[in-house]
Amino acid sequence: MKKLYLELFLLTLTLLASVLIIEKTFSNYKTPPDIVIRSFEEKKNDLNTVCIGNSHIIALGEIAVFEGKTFNLAFSGINMFDIAMLVRKLVVTGGNIKNVIIGLDYDILGLSSKRSILSLQLYRYTESLENRSLEEYIKAGSSYFRSGQDFWYLFAHSLKFSQKSQQNFIPLNFKSKDDKEACTRRALEHGAISYKEENIKKNIVLLNELIDFGRAYNLNLVFICTPKTSCYTSTYLAIPRIKAAKVSLDEIFKKKGMPYFDMTYERAFTDDDFIDFDHLNKSGAAKLIALLQTAIHHEE
């Protein structure tokens, strides 16, 4: 039996050494939050407004709805928990941020952060995980797991691997806005990926808490839903779970007496205002800013 113990000991040692080497190699790996949040930290004292949301908000760039400088702190596939934690982080960080524009698509209400790599990547900054298991904390602390187990990075030099400084949000197989079939599929995907009915209750609680938090700290929270192409919307809005999420969102904002700038039904946008099926291009973003400014002014 001594032989077995010795072998197990040696195996553990070899594995630990190998894991440490991997961790060291990945310590320089830059995840999207590493790039974006570090840039935010550098600029935070000059900022007045921050935008948080998913890829639909990333596409807007640094939108100037309010006076002063704006920073886009959006991440693809973000969920309600991480949105709430990022807003809290803004308050803790300090700075002069007064306005927070939050992109809230209907499907965010059904998303969970429990299996999200983004949550692991954000943990370094938000110090909060929705899934509080030991395993998740270990993964969040590991550089390798934060990279989404990006094994190919090990061959970075030989594969001429380069990390993208910008988040890519256009679908890999996107070819043309005229591809109606792909557009329908994209809308259906958004209504399906990671979406679970049981997440709605938890996310409603998080949203209510977020609104209360914003009020308590005098943050001007502006909730928006960006417009999408007509082809996308016709499919997306027909999904029963999306319809239900929309009803829930309207109820929450009505109850809280807070406006929800939902541009889904806005007719001012044409297909020319989009990069793909659901992300606005520069002219679309400018149109959205103008509309938002009018709507906010009207609310005031």
Added chain:
Amino acid sequence: MIASCYFYMSFVPYYILILFFTIIVDYIAGILIENEQNRQKRKALLLMSIIANVGVLVVFKYYNFFVDNIGTVLASASLSNPLSYLKIILPIGLSFHTFQAMSYTIEVYRGIQKAERRFNYYALYVMYYPQLVAGPIERPQNMFPQMHFNYKPEYHRIASGLRQMLWGLFKKVVIADRLSLFVDNVYGDVHNYQGFPLIWATIFFAIQIYCDFSGYCDIALGASKVMGIKLMQNFKMPYLSTSISEFWSRWHISLSSWFRDYVYISLGGNRVNKWKWYRNLFIVFILSGFWHGANWTFIIWGALHGFYLIMGVMTQGVQKKLFNLSNSILYKKIFIFCEWILVMFLVAVGWVFFRANNVSDAIYLLKNAPKINMDYLIGIPIFSFQSILLSFLFIFFVLVTDLYFEYSHKKPFAFTRKPYMRYAFVFLLCFSIYLFGIFEKHSFIYFQF
């Protein structure tokens, strides 16, 4: 015994009472059957034990299915369903331990196994934790003699058990769970896809279910080996089969041999006229499908395999003639390869029904999978080309390993006598689990049965 109780209770604690109910019923039934000389009374006792076991299965697993179907039939006649659904969670591994318990009373009835008088030994036979929730479905003749031996720690047995557990864990965490990410996305909403994504998802599911279930069995067999009990082999490289009957002699062996010994042979097996033989085959596979779950998809899956087998038997003569058409070795190899392709295709069609959420999804998938569009080779934007490539590499690795073990007649890890080679292989597996393992909570597919 304590570990087994703890293991079972960690899912739904009070469900252990159901397990104890079947244990007590079968323990008493075994002794009574052995003591009884009258054949009719012995039969009646056996029947009572089977009814008690099947009754538990019917209530927990099939009741809601029957209510659902009765409701559908009544609704078509514009009548309301008087039966209401039971709001219960299916006890984990119910079908496995119920079948294991039934095999005990049947073997006692047949006089092959002596009734176990020590209650704790019998209880441990049913609830032995490595195989309690997903098999292999053991036979009393294999388990009881081993349980009476004194345990002595031995290096080779423990090391070999641990290595088998590691191999199982690798198959589960690295391959099965990785493939499930793709499979779950596609099968979760099949109507979003056509062509390649549907084909990949089905191929991936075939490998996923194999690595998931055989991985679990490796963990169970390895853990049991460490504790000094050798469990039966449940898989023998099923995807190398060149006929459906061969597939069933390699896939979930403990279940197929259970149905063979206790249902197929009891119905007369193949020692009856041709049509009754086909009937027997069909019944066994319908039951096998139904055993897997209370859903029409499983029943169709079972029926399909029954149909395949019958067709295989009916065309045996033609197959033989075609095989002997030429004496060329190359011809025979090509013939065997074509048979293999056909069998894999048929098995994959069966898996579509097994995995689909409902029959209409399965039919949609079968109709739309051939609509190939090269633009959607990968198909799901959230899956990168690298992740798909990695999945294919692992599939290749498993198939090559299986092929190697099949044709070299060697067991995993026994491929070399050189300790450093074995050590390197163990290290490679551990490191792969760290590098490529999917550490989300994916339970084993067969736990639901």
